[in-house]
Amino acid sequence: MADNRDALKTTDWQSASDAVLLHAAGERNQQAFAVLVARYHTQVYRVAWRLNGGHVDTDDIAQETFLKLWNNPAQLREAAALKGWLMRVASNLVMDRYRQKPMAELDEAFDVVDTTLSAPAMLDQNYVTKTIDAAIAALPDRQKLALALVHFEHMTNIAAAAAMEISVDALESLLARARRGLKDKLGSNGRQLLAVLATQGQT
DSSP: OHHHHHHHTOSOGGGSOHHHHHHHHHTTOHHHHHHHHHHHHHHHHHHHHHHTTTOTTHHHHHHHHHHHHHHOGGGOSOGGGHHHHHHHHHHHHHHHHHHHSOOOOGGGTOOOOOTTOOHHHHHOHHHHHHHHHHHHHTSOHHHHHHHIIIIISOOOHHHHHHHHTSOHHHHHHHHHHHHHHHHHHHGGGHHHHHHHHHHTTOO
């Protein structure tokens, strides 16, 4: 506790640990909280964006996620759990909004990959990203979240399972089903598409 009190005296919030920033946020320090938001906003936004298929509500969901943290930072007992907590809150908000206001069907947005995909299309980053995100958006919610956490946010299976509040075995089952679903939806070009995405640094 003394370490936290000493740390709160510093103005170098950028280099402060999550634990120090959370403690400061609990003291209503807006500068410290702003650093936490900046540190995790991109990850929260990406997960929400993938889970809701790029819906325009993504910004609102990210903001609401951090608002919940600001309103009650003490609900996080350990700073190490912060990332998982944020991902879980964001995913729950997406699911709540989905139930309240269903999104358009996937095929109304854009078609899943054509099996006669041309070479130029394979090199089009926008096309590749949209195709894969469309396939992910069509997966069941829990499969989608498991895939987003492990393959796109690079969380370990243990950390992702904790974030979803399920066992590691249950997470691995979700991942296996999600991969099968992606294989079915992406067709014969799936492996190539994922390879292109990886080389472009999008995963």
